[in-house]
Amino acid sequence: MVKLFERMTLRGVELDNRIVVSPMGMYSAENGYVTPFHLVHYGKFAMGGAGLVFVEQTSVSRKGRITNGDPGLWEDGQIDGMRQIVHVIKSHGSKAAIQINHGGRKSSQQRAFRGNSHLTDRDVEMGEETWVPTGPSDVPFSDGFQTPVPLSKDGLVGIRDAFVAACRRAVLAGFDVIELHMAHGYLLQSFLSPLANFRTDEYGGSLENRMRFPLEVTRAVRDALPSSTPLFVRISATDWIDGGWEIEDSVVFSRELKALGVDLVDCSTGGNLRAGSTNANLGRGPGYQVPFAERIRHEAGIATGAVGMIRTPDFAEKVLQDGRADLIFIARQMLFNPFWALHAAEHFGLTGNFEKWPEQYAWWLAKWGGALRGNGERLDGFEQFREAAE
Ligand SMILES: Cc1cc2nc3c(=O)[nH]c(=O)nc-3n(C[C@H](O)[C@H](O)[C@H](O)COP(=O)(O)O)c2cc1C
Numbered sequence: 001m002v003k004l005f006e007r008m009t010l011r012g013v014e015l016d017n018r019i020v021v022s023p024m025g026m027y028s029a030e031n032g033y034v035t036p037f038h039l040v041h042y043g044k045f046a047m048g049g050a051g052l053v054f055v056e057q058t059s060v061s062r063k064g065r066i067t068n069g070d071p072g073l074w075e076d077g078q079i080d081g082m083r084q085i086v087h088v089i090k091s092h093g094s095k096a097a098i099q100i101n102h103g104g105r106k107s108s109q110q111r112a113f114r115g116n117s118h119l120t121d122r123d124v125e126m127g128e129e130t131w132v133p134t135g136p137s138d139v140p141f142s143d144g145f146q147t148p149v150p151l152s153k154d155g156l157v158g159i160r161d162a163f164v165a166a167c168r169r170a171v172l173a174g175f176d177v178i179e180l181h182m183a184h185g186y187l188l189q190s191f192l193s194p195l196a197n198f199r200t201d202e203y204g205g206s207l208e209n210r211m212r213f214p215l216e217v218t219r220a221v222r223d224a225l226p227s228s229t230p231l232f233v234r235i236s237a238t239d240w241i242d243g244g245w246e247i248e249d250s251v252v253f254s255r256e257l258k259a260l261g262v263d264l265v266d267c268s269t270g271g272n273l274r275a276g277s278t279n280a281n282l283g284r285g286p287g288y289q290v291p292f293a294e295r296i297r298h299e300a301g302i303a304t305g306a307v308g309m310i311r312t313p314d315f316a317e318k319v320l321q322d323g324r325a326d327l328i329f330i331a332r333q334m335l336f337n338p339f340w341a342l343h344a345a346e347h348f349g350l351t352g353n354f355e356k357w358p359e360q361y362a363w364w365l366a367k368w369g370g371a372l373r374g375n376g377e378r379l380d381g382f383e384q385f386r387e388a389a390e
Pocket residue numbers: 022023024025026056057099181183184234268307308309310329330331332333
């Protein structure tokens with residue numbers, strides 16, 4: 001049995017396979033509203049056969065955006081554009097998920113493809129808006145970044161309620177799965193990590209105190225969601241820095257999430273400080289975050305998602321066969337090849353002759369593609385692509 005193509009049911013939602021398009025910010029929304037770019041972008045992953053397609057990190061408030069190009073769900077007018085994306089994703093047989101976020105001290109920065117750092121005077125000349133970020137404490141993310149204003153208790157209640165309202169709007173838009181972003185140094189993770197949270201009230205200090213606000217948000221969101229809607233949480237399982245958030249903390253935190261009704265922990269790492277950002281210069285290899293998904297799965301007893309440099313169907317399959325995770329999240333390989341899931345199904349011999357491809361493509365590919373070698377021998381999709389390019 002090929003596990004990658006085993007169905008998985010979470011609450012009322014049945015995924016066709018274990019392949020997930022990982023959330024990827026496109027920084028291309030206009031004033032918090034999605035555009036036709038997003039429709040095409042997300043639609044093609046569904047057409048490519050992924051079981052679950054994630055819409056990028058989406059902000060709970062205008063000031064919670066990381067960049068001027070982030071989509072939001074802070075007002076009802078934003079629901080309709082999201083509904084269209086959901087419709088396109090589902091019409092191709094995938095399920096639709098969305099990641100809900102507040103950027104915290106990493107808010108008000110450049111769109112990734114324009115520098116991926118703090119906003120400069122030149123960005124402002126180009127029309128980018130800047131604003132003062134908020135965070136657990138008055139410590140900036142890195143050199144050049146603005147100093148955040150520490151959130152008051154009323155401010156925390158307001159943000160908790162904004163998470164709830166955004167998640168409700170996501171359900172109205174038709175999303176099957178909701179994920180809370182508690183990774184990569186954004187607001188909720190920065191409460192967790194002792195390297196970003198220096199508060200002296202009940203939201204800072206001990207592990208229990210640092211977990212308090214993220215857990216309050218989780219509880220409020222879970223209570224507001226229909227019981228048939230799965231809730232995921234993405235965490236940074238380690239800060240990758242001595243004295244920071246560690247895998248042991250993640251296990252404790254995941255147990256708490258499970259007790260609150262979270263269905264899956266999506267295990268990323270880093271991003272809380274420049275030195276611990278997930279970036280290729282740090283020399284990480286294939287599947288480098290899988291050990292975190294494995295440990296949390298076994299020690300917290302909760303389903304996990306593995307992500308990070310999982311590139312080939314064989315490697316993804318091995319992670320599942322070895323019981324290290326329940327879902328495989330793929331980001332960059334999907335940008336490179338949105339048909340990754342269909343190619344994987346062919347690779348494992350589960351489908352032949354393009355039968356799972358959109359019929360508008362399949363008819364042509366099966367009839368003419370199969371004749372490429374001239375001897376009637378069928379090539380799988382990727383071989384065909386390679387041979388045709390030679
Ligand atoms: C263009 C791009 C945008 C990303 N945006 C997000 C995001 O919105 N939320 C998130 O949690 N991770 C984001 N990530 C991280 C990915 O979801 C994923 O965890 C990471 O790229 C590692 O997986 P990969 O090796 O398959 O690319 C982004 C990655 C890329 C390449």
